Amino acid sequence: MNIPQDLRYTESHEWIRKEADGSITVGITDHAQEALGDIVFLELPSVGKTFNAGDACAVVESVKAASDIYAPLSGEVIANNDAAVSAPESVNSDAYGSWLFKMKPADISKVDALLTADAYAKTIGA
Amino acid sequence: MADTNSYSSDLKTTPLNELHEQLGAKMVPFAGYSMPVQYPKGVKTEHLHTRSSAGLFDVSHMGQVIVEGPNAASELEQLIPLDLEALAVGSQSYGLFTNDQGGIIDDLIIARWQQNTFFIVINAACKYKDIEHLRAHISESTITELTDRALLALQGPKAANVMQSICPQALQLKFMEFGEFTVQGESMFISRSGYTGEDGFEISVPAQLARSFAEHILSFDEVEPIGLGARDSLRLESGLCLYGQDMNDQTNVIEASLAWSIHKNRRANGSKAGNFLGADAIFAAQESGVSKKRVGLSVESKTPVRSGTLLVDANSQEIGEVTSGGFSPSLEKPIAMGYVSSDFAKVGTEIFALVRNKLIPVTIAKTPFVTQNYYRG
Numbered sequence: 001m002n003i004p005q006d007l008r009y010t011e012s013h014e015w016i017r018k019e020a021d022g023s024i025t026v027g028i029t030d031h032a033q034e035a036l037g038d039i040v041f042l043e044l045p046s047v048g049k050t051f052n053a054g055d056a057c058a059v060v061e062s063v064k065a066a067s068d069i070y071a072p073l074s075g076e077v078i079a080n081n082d083a084a085v086s087a088p089e090s091v092n093s094d095a096y097g098s099w100l101f102k103m104k105p106a107d108i109s110k111v112d113a114l115l116t117a118d119a120y121a122k123t124i125g126a
Numbered sequence: 127m128a129d130t131n132s133y134s135s136d137l138k139t140t141p142l143n144e145l146h147e148q149l150g151a152k153m154v155p156f157a158g159y160s161m162p163v164q165y166p167k168g169v170k171t172e173h174l175h176t177r178s179s180a181g182l183f184d185v186s187h188m189g190q191v192i193v194e195g196p197n198a199a200s201e202l203e204q205l206i207p208l209d210l211e212a213l214a215v216g217s218q219s220y221g222l223f224t225n226d227q228g229g230i231i232d233d234l235i236i237a238r239w240q241q242n243t244f245f246i247v248i249n250a251a252c253k254y255k256d257i258e259h260l261r262a263h264i265s266e267s268t269i270t271e272l273t274d275r276a277l278l279a280l281q282g283p284k285a286a287n288v289m290q291s292i293c294p295q296a297l298q299l300k301f302m303e304f305g306e307f308t309v310q311g312e313s314m315f316i317s318r319s320g321y322t323g324e325d326g327f328e329i330s331v332p333a334q335l336a337r338s339f340a341e342h343i344l345s346f347d348e349v350e351p352i353g354l355g356a357r358d359s360l361r362l363e364s365g366l367c368l369y370g371q372d373m374n375d376q377t378n379v380i381e382a383s384l385a386w387s388i389h390k391n392r393r394a395n396g397s398k399a400g401n402f403l404g405a406d407a408i409f410a411a412q413e414s415g416v417s418k419k420r421v422g423l424s425v426e427s428k429t430p431v432r433s434g435t436l437l438v439d440a441n442s443q444e445i446g447e448v449t450s451g452g453f454s455p456s457l458e459k460p461i462a463m464g465y466v467s468s469d470f471a472k473v474g475t476e477i478f479a480l481v482r483n484k485l486i487p488v489t490i491a492k493t494p495f496v497t498q499n500y501y502r503g
Contacts (some may be wrong), residue, residue, distance in 0.1 A: 037355070038170040040453040041428050041460075043482070059482065061430045063169040063453045064355055 001126040002030040004096055008072075008111055009120035015096060016072045018111045023078060027099040028060060028069065028091065031124050036062040039088045044080035044101050051075070051103075053110075058100055060091070072114060075105035140186035141276045141336040149351050157250035159187040162353040169355035173455040176322055176360055177496075180282035181352035182343050188277055189253030190330055191246045193260065195267030198242055205263055206236065207379075207402045209389040213238045218245075218304045218317055220387055222379060223259060228407030229375040230382060232256050233367070235328075237304035237317060245304070245315060247277070247328070249369050263403075276336035281326030281360075283499060284348040289327055292343065296327060301500040310335065321357065323364030323498040362461060363454050365422055365493025371433060372420060372449045372463060379404070380411040381465070383420040418446060419471040422493035423479070425451075425460035427486045431479040437466055437488065438478050445470050448479060456496050466490065 003009070008016040013032035017025040033039065041061035051057045051071035058069035079102040084090055090098040105111070115123065137160040146153060151162030162184065164172060175181055193202060199210040206221040213219060218237035222230050232252040237245045248256045253271070260269045280288060289296050293309045299318040307314050315330035331339050343349055358368070367373055373382040385408075391397045394409045425431050430453050437446035451462030462479075470477055473492050478485040 037164060038168050038453075038455075040170075041430055043429070061453075063173075063359060063455070064163075066430065066432060 001121070001124070002096070003117045003121050003126065005117045007096070007117065008114035009117065010070065010072050010114060011123055012070050014069060014072050016111060016114055017099075018108070019102075022108050023102050023104050024073065024075075024108075024111060025099045025102050026069075026072060028095060029120070030095045031126070033092050033095045036060060036064070036067060038063045039091045042085050042088050042091070042100065044085060045077045047077055047079060049077045051077070069100060071103065073103065073105040073107070073110050075103040078102050078104050138187075140184055141333040142184045142186065142340055145337050145340055146184065146351075151351070151353060154354070156354060157187055159250060161187060162351070164353040164355045165351050167350065169353070169359065170455045172350060172352045172356035173359050175350045176282045176324060176352055176356060177456055178283065179350070180280060180284040180288055180326075180346075180348045181322075181356070182340060182349050183279040183281065183352050183357055184276070184340070185279050185328070186276040186336070187250035189246075189248040189250065189256065190272040190275055190277060191248060191257065191260070192239075192243060192270045192272060193246065193264065193267050194243045194270070196242055198244055198267040201264045201267050202236070202244060203392075204402055205259070206234070207388040207392040207405070207408075208236065209391040209398065210236070210238070210244070212391070215239070215241055216303055216305055218302050218319065219389075222384060222387055223256060224379060224402060224404040224408065225375055226403045226407070228378045228380075228404035228411060230369070230373050230377055230379060230384070231259055231375055233369050233373075233387075235317070235319060237315075239304065239306065239315070245330075251370055272330070274333050276331045276333050278329045278331060278336070278340060278343070279320050279322075279326060280329065280343060280349070281320045281322040281324045281352075282348075283325060285324070285326040286501065288343060288346045288348055291346070299327075300503040301325075310339070318501060321364075321366055322360040323366070323494055323496060324360075325499055325501040358450075359452055359455060362450050362452060362463065363456055363494065363496040364498055365463070365495060367420065367463065368450060378411045378416060379408050381416045381418055381420065385412065415468060417468060418465045419468050420449070420463060420465055421471050422491040422495065423448065423451070423462040423464055424489045424491035424495070425462060425479070425486060426489060428460070429481050429484075429486050430460040431462045431481060431486060431488065435462075435464075436480045437464060438480055438485070439470065440478070442485075445477060454495060461491075461495050462488070463493065
């Protein structure tokens with residue numbers, strides 16, 4: 001199972017990358033894409049929308065089911081990935097390259113409280 | 127996303143359970159059985175493989191029942207609105223167990239194996255109630271559930287090529303024909319049918335032979351194992367309904383748009399009209415019309431429209447509900463079926479599905495969504 005060391009994770013299977021400019025990039029893990037199966041549709045949050053940590057803010061639909069994606073931190077959406085929307089299967093083939101959205105968190109220091117790669121590996125029994 | 131790995135240990139297994147696990151299947155609980163929802167290639171690839179080549183499905187969870195006796199045809203006709211007396215030996219038909227309100231207890235395939243012997247395949251989740259229902263209404267014929275047989279479906283345009291090597295005599299069957307054949311010295315019941323819309327066969331195999339037989343079929347390059355996920359998308363593309371989801375014991379046969387499954391001789395104006403459970407309620411519904419109808423739904427958006435989604439008109443008034451919906455790998459777009467108020471049931475009518483508070487345009491569509499490729503000789 002591919003769980004890059006330089007990312008943070010949530011128990012709900014989002015990955016989070018801290019960017020140099022104080023924003024975060026969010027996607028779903030390799031484990032998540034594999035569990036979902038063939039992804040056919042993404043609904044991503046609009047730029048400018050704000051969410052609290054844990055809010056459902058995006059939807060990933062596979063041939064099997066729709067799954068909510070949760071905001072890992074409180075903050076404002078500053079970008080979403082149009083390329084992934086037009087090619088949802090890219091999330092299956094490259095879960096860590098095909099990001100979903102970027103946020104400007106209200107408190108960037110909270111990233112460090114998210115799961116490390118090792119802690120996430122434990123939660124999925126990897 | 128939420129975790130979906132809940133598992134119950136008191137599930138039943140089919141004779142192919144170990145093979146599924148060896149093939150890397152993702153197993154899920156379905157109708158009390160642990161069943162493969164997909165193999166490593168995934169639902170979409172499995173679906174497209176079945177449409178272009180051949181797929182092997184384990185449907186051993188389904189019930190296999192023999193009803194036998196000199197009056198079996200007429201006894202069964204009280205429960206199933208088919209003309210079983212006229213059904214030729216070696217033929218089979220799709221049919222329904224109706225209840226006395228005109229609702230549907232289950233849908234089924236019934237084959238006339240011999241003059242006085244019928245072979246019925248019923249849904250896994252319904253088999254106990256179906257057998258109870260048969261026992262409650264049938265007094266003269268014997269009813270035997272075959273619990274020592276597996277059921278495999280070999281489906282797709284190359285299914286016949288594979289059958290040529292396994293049991294060439296079975297190629298004499300045309301769509302909806304049935305026969306008993308000897309393969310590897312064992313008795314197999316083979317019918318030319320399935321639930322994918324493709325040419326193919328359903329094969330009832332003695333349980334102890336199931337694994338080696340399945341492995342033999344899978345050894346052909348044309349064949350891949352296919353899970354329940356693709357079985358569901360294949361049947362939806364073919365416009366076939368799923369009992370418990372698209373209709374149930376509360377659904378009048380006319381509402382379910384299954385009037386075609388009532389043999390013409392058993393219809394209100396037929397030569398042996400009525401005399402089955404719920405005939406009055408079904409004929410009355412046909413005469414006076416029904417308030418809702420099952421229809422196909424073409425989704426005019428990339429957003430999948432799932433079971434349980436509300437359907438609304440242009441004024442956002444609720445007019446129905448989706449009962450099956452998902453992504454069609456063949457058409458590369460979402461498709462669905464569901465019930466709408468009869469005023470909106472005409473093909474071409476434009477309505478909306480309410481998905482996460484957004485209005486998704488949907489058009490009432492003809493089914494099947496994908497052309498059926500049955501072998502009619």
